[in-house]
Amino acid sequence: MPSLAAPGFDLDLTLRSGQFFRFRPDGDGFLLVDSGRVLRLRPQGDRIEYRGGTAAHVRRLLGLDADHGAALAALRRDPLLAAVLPRYAGMRIMTQDPWVCLVSFVCSSMSNMKRIQGNVEGIARAFGPALEDGIHDFPGPAALPAGALAPIRLGWRERFVAGLFARVDPARLHALAARPFEEARAALMELPGVGPKVAECVMAFSLGFGEACPVDVWIRRVGRRLWFRNRRVPDRRIADRFRATFGRHAALAQQIWFQAVRDGVPVGQAPR
């Protein structure tokens, strides 16, 4: 089985951090689906063994191309993040297919990981081409027959997802990666069901915008406590503060805090 170098990378942590939903445990590793490939990954010391795709694909998907040393150095400049960093230094920002990412996070509003994962898998199973037995690729956008999404049980997100399937041009979506931050963000927010939070998720987790910072309820809490004396402030100010502090590593900082607070790690306690 081929393998690639991944020093200090925590596959389990990264996959379970809610950036990407098309994975499941598989033996002592994981099975992932991305961009028409079924990838089987297994951590093996400081390497990742892989099957089903190219090293370049795996490295890109898992975020292993980034200069992680530089990122960690940037994160350590903030003492509060530095305090929790030892536990989360193995986190990476993934770069998945933008179209799948977009649909996934539109499905994510007021939902939970388990249900989001079920919704995404359901769409793939119902409409995507089979890759292997029982494993389907995610379908590309195409107008779906009215009511086709009903069995997926998306609730009130259904009309948004239907709108995406009818309207999105994947090539144009992909091309946003080369546009300036504000332009890409504004373009995404014109899509149905896409507000600031989802837009920055797509930018961070699929378009390579390291300065993106999705502000959800958890990050809102963290941000207020860390920098605004627990006062109510607009989400935009929180995201801007992440960017001012961590620059192009804001997305990684955000993802680490997100995981940390969900793990119950106390926030804002300076290291003693």
Added chain:
DNA sequence: CGTAGACCTGAGGT
């Protein structure tokens, strides 16, 4: 411009 409600559904707790 900032602020309430509404919006489907299913999992988890009592």
Added chain:
DNA sequence: TACCTCAGGTCTA
């Protein structure tokens, strides 16, 4: 069992 609450927001008034 039959409720009750809540979950990675967005849209509209």
